[in-house]
Amino acid sequence: MVDTEVEDLLRRLAPQVLDALVRRYGHFDTADDAAQEALLAAATQWPEDGLPDNPLGWLITVASRRLTDLLRAEQARRRREDTVARWALSDRWPAPAADRPAAESDDTLILLFMCCHPSLSAASQIALTLRAVGGLTTAEIARAFLVPEATMTRRITRAKRSVKDSGIPFGIPSGPERADRLGVVLHVLYLIFNEGYASTSGPSLQRVELSSEAIRLARMVHRLLPDDGEVTGLLALMVLTDARRPARTGPDGSLIPMAEQDRGLWNAASIAEGVALITGALPRGVAGPYQLQAAIAAIHDEAPSAEATDWPQITALYELLMRISDNPVVALNHVVAVAMARGPHAGLGLLGPLAADGRIAEDHRLHAVRAHLLEMAGERVAARDCYREAARRATGLSQQRYLHARAARLADGRPGPG
Structure with missing residues (x-):
């Protein structure tokens, strides 16, 4: 073997x-x-x-x-x-x-609920989930998050001690507590996927081992809770987003934005699976945030080209999402959708409140969006300066290189896409 x-x-x-x-x-x-x-x-x-x-x-x-x-x-x-x-x-x-061989519902859901206990920090929940449920070694987790193995060992040790000291019963919680804890489980899997799909630090844009592990765990939870709309929505969101991974980077590892990607490289089987998942989940009741995000991803993935994307529908979905989720990243994505549907000046007019939101004001993504909208509006000098500011704030090398390249293109007069 x-x-x-x-x-x-x-x-x-x-x-x-x-x-x-x-x-x-x-x-x-x-x-x-x-x-x-x-x-x-x-x-x-x-x-x-x-x-x-x-x-x-x-x-x-x-x-x-x-x-x-x-x-x-x-x-x-x-x-x-x-x-x-x-x-x-x-x-x-x-x-x-x-x-006695344990049932999958026992050895997956119970451990996930334990590892994602609300008393633990998000970093500890992620590390413990990858170790206890994902089966990754401490060294593998440390490499994935670009920290020394000794640091990750201490983090996991503290998390395990917290679980032990908390006196958590070994079982699946019931009633409202179960719903709350399931929400934490889904959030942890969402964070693991996002860190794998768009790394916040280090030389690589993607860490496939993390996004793949998040999808694997989400599939396990979905098999155990197939009628839960948000579980289905999260799996659909991951699958639809990951379908675009083959086209997100060039041969040299450089970032390629969605509008410029070769859609022929997108994984058609994953798109079909994700669309089927979210299509089946939406009619069951009130849509939650993961279902709405999956619906947005489906619209992107089904569009034959960037120009054919149904931006008005995406805008409407983001507006629904904003009603149930006070998330500045959602609001920033809504700005982009508005700009694509109604023009760059409509989007720029919505950036003011976000610039005053301390949760995202210092984030490179806010400045990158402003730069992109200014470029769309023909304000090349202002756009160049915003791209440079975004690059200064970005922590991932791939994002930094992409943003510097956009600024350089504007500086030497070359036309930019979009």
């Missing part, structure tokens, strides 16, 4: 192993360490020795032994410090046998 096949199998089994350990022993933080050691052992042994007859059972057995060793060591340490060791958490979380 080749290493990539083992890696894919281990990533699928990782949540089930952790779920089984926590159900039997509790101790989320220590159980995660034991599970990771078992996964590492499998990654080393299986390519050489071949798959065991029961891969999941093998992992749970190895992880259980390691967890027992870790718990005994911790008990001994506490005894040396004259503290009382209390490890009978199995009474709090009664469980079936740990070697």
Whole structure:
């Protein structure tokens, strides 16, 4: 069995192993360490020795032994410090046998709810989700977010300790709490996807491993909650957005804006899937923010050209979205839609309030939009200065290079697209 096949199998089994350990022993933080050691052992042994007859059972057995060793060591340490060791958490979380294959609803949704507990920061929720549910190693997560492995280790350790200290029951919350926590889960997956699709820092525009992992996890949640409109909307939004990924960068990795992309490179199968998802979700009831964003993405993806895009309909959808979401990025996208539907001066007239909004006033995207609208209006000098200001504020190298190129094009008199 080749290493990539083992890696894919281990990533699928990782949540089930952790779920089984926590159900039997509790101790989320220590159980995660034991599970990771078992996964590492499998990654080393299986390519050489071949798959065991029961891969999941093998992992749970190895992880259980390691967890027992870790718990005994911790008990001994506490005894040396004259503290009382209390490890009978199995009474709090009664469980079936740990070697029983856990249902996917158990090992995915429960772990997602735990990792996305509101007491954790967004950064901790993301890191813990990728580690416990996504099956990524700490080193992989650190590389994805361009931080030292030691920094990510501390972040994950603090998050696991917070989960342990919170006394969160190991189960899916009910009633209003479930709806609230599901909202946090979807938001965390949305953040992971966005960071992968449009990296906020570093040399690359995209981190495919993050956006792909977010889509994989969203598919799992959708399989478990197929009738939830917002779950469906989020998956549709991710699939429709990711469909454009092959055309977003040039051979040198440079950013290509949507209006200039070769739409023949867009993934037609993903577009068809996303359109089908959102078409099926919208008639079920009041549309939430993910469904509205997916509907906007569908309009973009179905347009045969940038010029044929139905900007009035996109404008109307953004106006609906603004009624239920006080989000300055949504308002900025609405400005662009208005400008494309009614002309650049109509869009420029809406930028004033956003420039006074502290949540986005310093963001490079505000200045990039202003530059683009000024360029559309023929005000080349002002547009050039705004592009330069946007480049100064951007943190990603791809965005910086693109914005400097737009400014340079205006400076030397070359005509710009759009």
